Amino acid sequence: MKLIISETINDSSELVAQKIISLVNSTKNPLLGLVTGGTVVPLYANLVKNYEQGKVSFSEIRTVNLDEYVGLDQKDHQSFAFFMNQHLFNKTNFNSSNIFLVDGTGQINSELERFDNFLTNNIIDLQLLGIGTNGHIGFNEPSSTFILPPHLVSLAQETINSNSHFFSEGEVMPTQAITMGIRDIMRAREVVLLAFGKAKANVIHRLFTETCVDPNLPCSILKLRDQVTIYIDRELATETGIEDCLSFTK
Numbered sequence: 001m002k003l004i005i006s007e008t009i010n011d012s013s014e015l016v017a018q019k020i021i022s023l024v025n026s027t028k029n030p031l032l033g034l035v036t037g038g039t040v041v042p043l044y045a046n047l048v049k050n051y052e053q054g055k056v057s058f059s060e061i062r063t064v065n066l067d068e069y070v071g072l073d074q075k076d077h078q079s080f081a082f083f084m085n086q087h088l089f090n091k092t093n094f095n096s097s098n099i100f101l102v103d104g105t106g107q108i109n110s111e112l113e114r115f116d117n118f119l120t121n122n123i124i125d126l127q128l129l130g131i132g133t134n135g136h137i138g139f140n141e142p143s144s145t146f147i148l149p150p151h152l153v154s155l156a157q158e159t160i161n162s163n164s165h166f167f168s169e170g171e172v173m174p175t176q177a178i179t180m181g182i183r184d185i186m187r188a189r190e191v192v193l194l195a196f197g198k199a200k201a202n203v204i205h206r207l208f209t210e211t212c213v214d215p216n217l218p219c220s221i222l223k224l225r226d227q228v229t230i231y232i233d234r235e236l237a238t239e240t241g242i243e244d245c246l247s248f249t250k
């Protein structure tokens with residue numbers, strides 16, 4: 001795992017945006033694995049800015065998102081589909097026929113089958129990941145086993161606590177989601193994980209210092225593959241003291 005520390009979240013987001021743009025400009029119809037959440041808002045804003053400046057076109061890009069809450073319609077403001085439209089798809093020229101999103105209101109088994117078929121038949125060129133404070137990637141929550149294919153998951157209490165601030169009073173946060181499993185995250189040609197701020201310091205410290213691969217820390221599976229780059233900001237790096245306990249490539 002390669003670790004890249006930038007001074008600010010915007011600097012990290014700029015580096016990752018440039019990486020995506022160079023993939024888009026050098027590969028025919030690449031498949032991007034996308035993620036939602038507060039961490040990637042500045043990254044998507046940066047991609048939109050580059051699109052508006054004519055530096056990149058997304059019309060030929062295929063995308064697949066990691067996960068979706070069960071029970072939320074794509075028009076629901078809290079769905080991940082809505083997030084993607086709001087922050088990226090509707091502000092750029094992604095072609096809707098190239099976008100794969102799980103339907104949170106679909107029949108669960110058929111959505112899982114549709115997701116599995118898509119992922120079995122397509123290889124992700126670049127998978128973006130955020131990380132939960134409990135080490136989840138996608139919504140692969142801490143557990144006694146790694147679950148390989150796409151699956152239905154009951155969200156961990158820590159995830160519910162972390163994400164409930166996105167929901168206003170009167171809105172009920174779903175407690176289940178459909179997520180890409182570990183198999184397809186591991187099959188992606190390249191993985192980029194972003195983590196910013198003090199809240200992620202403990203989990204990033206664990207990721208770099210614990211020596212085993214443990215399904216109770218799902219992100220630890222990333223140690224088993226190459227082509228993984230982790231982008232963090234200075235605040236997180238300082239909080240973890242990560243520079244003192246690691247040798248890494250800047």
Ligand code: F6R
Nearest residue numbers: 035036037038039130131132138
């Ligand atoms: C969301 C996802 C999650 C988030 C993680 C971090 O699609 O797969 O793993 O990346 O929960 O969320 P934020 O960025 O809101 O801290």
